[in-house]
Amino acid sequence: MSKSFSRRKLLAGAAIPVAAVPLARLAGVGESNAGAAPGSHIAHDHDHDHARMGHAAMIGREVPAPGGPNDLDALLEPPPALPHQPGRVREYRLVAEDQEIEVAQGVTYPAWTYNGTIPGPVLRATEDDILRVHFTNHGSHPHTIHFHGIHPANMDGVFEVVPPGGSFTYEFEAAPYGMQLYHCHATPLKKHIEKGLYGALIIDPPKPRAPARELVMVMNGYDTDGDGKNNFYTVNGLAFYYAKYPIRVKRGELVRIYLVNMTELDLINSLHLHGNFFRYYPTGSSNRYEYTDTVMLCQGQRGIIELEFPNPGRFMFHAHQSEFAELGWMGFFEVEE
Amino acid sequence: MTAPTTGESSQRHRGWQLWALLPILLLVGTVSLFATSGGSIVDLLGQNPPPTDLLDIRRVTFKPGEIRIRVTNPQRDAITIGSVTVDDAIVPYAVDGSKTLDRLRSTTIVVPYDWVVDDPISVGVTSSTGIEVTKALPAAIETPGADGASVLGYAIIGFLVGVLPILLGLIWLPAMRGADRRWLAAFMALTAGLLTFLALDALSEAFALQATLPGQLGGTGLVLLGVAASYLALTFVSQRLGRRDKTGGGVLRGAALATLVAIGIGLHNLGEGLAIGSSFALGALALGSFFIIGFMVHNVTEGLGIAAPIADGGRIGLGRLIGLALIAGLPTIAGAWIGGFLASDLLGVLFFAIAAGAAIQVVVEVGRYVARRAPGGLRSGWVGGGFLAGVAVMYLTGLLIA
Numbered sequence: 001m002s003k004s005f006s007r008r009k010l011l012a013g014a015a016i017p018v019a020a021v022p023l024a025r026l027a028g029v030g031e032s033n034a035g036a037a038p039g040s041h042i043a044h045d046h047d048h049d050h051a052r053m054g055h056a057a058m059i060g061r062e063v064p065a066p067g068g069p070n071d072l073d074a075l076l077e078p079p080p081a082l083p084h085q086p087g088r089v090r091e092y093r094l095v096a097e098d099q100e101i102e103v104a105q106g107v108t109y110p111a112w113t114y115n116g117t118i119p120g121p122v123l124r125a126t127e128d129d130i131l132r133v134h135f136t137n138h139g140s141h142p143h144t145i146h147f148h149g150i151h152p153a154n155m156d157g158v159f160e161v162v163p164p165g166g167s168f169t170y171e172f173e174a175a176p177y178g179m180q181l182y183h184c185h186a187t188p189l190k191k192h193i194e195k196g197l198y199g200a201l202i203i204d205p206p207k208p209r210a211p212a213r214e215l216v217m218v219m220n221g222y223d224t225d226g227d228g229k230n231n232f233y234t235v236n237g238l239a240f241y242y243a244k245y246p247i248r249v250k251r252g253e254l255v256r257i258y259l260v261n262m263t264e265l266d267l268i269n270s271l272h273l274h275g276n277f278f279r280y281y282p283t284g285s286s287n288r289y290e291y292t293d294t295v296m297l298c299q300g301q302r303g304i305i306e307l308e309f310p311n312p313g314r315f316m317f318h319a320h321q322s323e324f325a326e327l328g329w330m331g332f333f334e335v336e337e
Numbered sequence: 338m339t340a341p342t343t344g345e346s347s348q349r350h351r352g353w354q355l356w357a358l359l360p361i362l363l364l365v366g367t368v369s370l371f372a373t374s375g376g377s378i379v380d381l382l383g384q385n386p387p388p389t390d391l392l393d394i395r396r397v398t399f400k401p402g403e404i405r406i407r408v409t410n411p412q413r414d415a416i417t418i419g420s421v422t423v424d425d426a427i428v429p430y431a432v433d434g435s436k437t438l439d440r441l442r443s444t445t446i447v448v449p450y451d452w453v454v455d456d457p458i459s460v461g462v463t464s465s466t467g468i469e470v471t472k473a474l475p476a477a478i479e480t481p482g483a484d485g486a487s488v489l490g491y492a493i494i495g496f497l498v499g500v501l502p503i504l505l506g507l508i509w510l511p512a513m514r515g516a517d518r519r520w521l522a523a524f525m526a527l528t529a530g531l532l533t534f535l536a537l538d539a540l541s542e543a544f545a546l547q548a549t550l551p552g553q554l555g556g557t558g559l560v561l562l563g564v565a566a567s568y569l570a571l572t573f574v575s576q577r578l579g580r581r582d583k584t585g586g587g588v589l590r591g592a593a594l595a596t597l598v599a600i601g602i603g604l605h606n607l608g609e610g611l612a613i614g615s616s617f618a619l620g621a622l623a624l625g626s627f628f629i630i631g632f633m634v635h636n637v638t639e640g641l642g643i644a645a646p647i648a649d650g651g652r653i654g655l656g657r658l659i660g661l662a663l664i665a666g667l668p669t670i671a672g673a674w675i676g677g678f679l680a681s682d683l684l685g686v687l688f689f690a691i692a693a694g695a696a697i698q699v700v701v702e703v704g705r706y707v708a709r710r711a712p713g714g715l716r717s718g719w720v721g722g723g724f725l726a727g728v729a730v731m732y733l734t735g736l737l738i739a
Contacts, residue, residue: 058429062429064420064427064429103467104419104420104427104463105419105420106417106418106419106420106436106465107419107420107463107464107465107466107467108419108465108466108467109467222467224463224466224467224468224469225463225467225468225469227469231463231467231469232420232427239427240427323425323426326425326426326427327422327425327426327427328427
């Protein structure tokens with residue numbers, strides 16, 4: 001409150017209804033207040049242009065989202081699955097680097113990244129592949145890569161901390177199949193994750209999954225002012241990106257979404273899809289699924305969503321914590337014939 | 338003999354001016370040397386901390402379907418507006434001109450928004466570097482615009498709480514004329530007491546408000562400037578009034594002293610009107626009937642304060658009396674207009690500081706008068722009792738508003 005008016009404790013006067021004072025009406029305040037019926041009221045004249053108000057209308061060019069039309073393609077669309085071939089080596093190079101990223105329109109965040117993006121690149125292997133990840137730390141702090149899955153203790157990315165300028169090669173058999181993830185496990189853990197060091201790791205089952213339009217969604221948040229509270233929430237790193245550039249899918253085709261929650265500072269995150277239901281496979285490591293339109297995940301929790309869109313048109317998806325949705329975690333599917 | 342002396346004196350005079358320039362020239366030289374050194378001196382100590390990039394939200398106003406947020410850059414480095422939130426939700430917005438604000442520059446952010454009448458609401462502005470500042474408003478209420486109705490409304494409220502009670506207080510005049518000199522001294526001391534109360538009140542308002550200003554605007558210095566300027570200005574005014582009134586022997590009395598008291602009270606009421614107007618405009622105040630009545634009772638005492646010196650100073654015309662009431666009361670209306678339509682904390686600090694300085698000067702003037710005229714001078718029990726009564730009356734009637 002910038003207005004203090006201590007002597008006269010004016011706020012106390014609020015107990016008296018303005019309507020009781022004919023004076024107030026003379027003062028021109030009566031119209032907006034005294035004439036109002038009890039309850040809450042929307043103050044607007046209906047002539048006013050409401051098209052741009054509220055997140056339901058955050059569509060198209062008006063949407064405050066950073067980035068260009070195809071900027072997130074590499075993070076949204078995973079590399080193709082390869083057939084089962086035990087012992088085959090899958091090599092990836094990850095470089096930790098400090099990077100300024102425009103995470104929401106007009107707001108730049110000094111992030112820590114794998115390969116310059118948040119989330120880092122999508123890694124993919126088939127079960128029983130040898131996953132070999134060459135890691136170089138070009139960042140200003142010590143980092144590691146900690147993979148979820150089954151692997152030896154010395155490949156866990158907890159004890160072998162890589163100093164700035166150092167490197168390390170992680171090598172292990174990819175297992176088990178499902179939606180996995182990787183993230184930095186250097187301390188302080190909260191800081192290293194919140195700054196952006198994480199990404200998706202897909203391990204395909206020996207028996208290939210049905211062909212589908214495959215998408216990766218990494219849910220996250222950014223605490224840009226360091227007050228321990230996220231200022232922005234996104235999927236794949238940029239606030240409102242898919243509201244500005246909807247994800248195009250075909251009507252009736254099988255859509256598979258690899259979903260993971262890497263949101264720091266908040267206990268949970270969620271995904272809700274409009275106008276449809278989907279099959280949700282927790283972790284994607286078994287055939288057990290839930291038929292729903294909303295899933296809730298804690299940090300590190302992930303799964304695979306499979307669905308078909310029976311109807312064409314534009315369908316919203318967003319965190320069903322309205323606050324997250326309105327701080328950037330909202331987008332659209334554009335279902336085409 | 339005289340000629341060389343004059344020559345030497347004028348030479349000394351010229352030398353004085355040259356010497357006065359020297360420190361300034363040296364300062365310019367040193368400053369430019371330091372400036373060209375870049376950051377190398379600071380580097381000896383470590384690194385400068387980064388700018389905080391916290392914008393200052395000065396004022397939030399509500400129109401149908403629209404919220405306007407006035408922001409100022411309080412720091413040395415420029416700040417660019419990144420995103421804007423209302424109740425923790427990102428909203429589309431527009432600014433008039435550049436989103437980048439240089440030091441102490443302001444702009445207004447316009448947000449199309451369906452706000453809910455009477456609900457608490459918060460707005461946030463995030464800099465391009467991700468630093469968010471939020472401001473919580475106790476209630477969203479349409480901000481009155483400067484149309485005929487609201488101009489009239491503020492004028493009537495100002496009249497009711499400012500002018501009318503003072504007029505009523507002046508009606509005590511005939512009764513006071515009948516009182517003996519000890520009672521008159523008590524009434525004058527009461528005037529001093531209530532003015533002291535007003536001075537302290539204005540001073541604390543000024544300090545409280547300056548604390549909310551961006552540091553660069555130099556809050557406490559600004560308060561001192563306002564207090565000193567108005568004290569000196571009123572000293573000048575009292576001298577002029579005293580010169581006109583030859584009978585007082587250098588001490589203001591009668592109508593002249595009453596005029597000074599009225600000016601002091603008027604300057605205080607300017608600040609009071611400003612606070613009423615801006616608090617109402619910002620939705621921080623409800624103008625209830627109890628509030629108005631409380632203010633009227635409170636300010637009746639101000640009329641008493643003006644009447645007291647007149648009671649001891651001979652006849653006065655009705656027109657002059659009403660004139661005094663207007664000097665003391667009308668500023669309430671002006672203040673309410675200024676506060677309601679262009680409320681600025683900076684003006685508020687200045688107004689309250691001016692009010693404090695004026696009230697202090699008038700207390701001094703009244704004190705000199707009482708010291709000379711009262712039976713027993715300042716040490717008389719009547720004077721002490723009157724002073725305490727003045728403070729107590731202001732405090733107790735002030736409770737009516739609380």
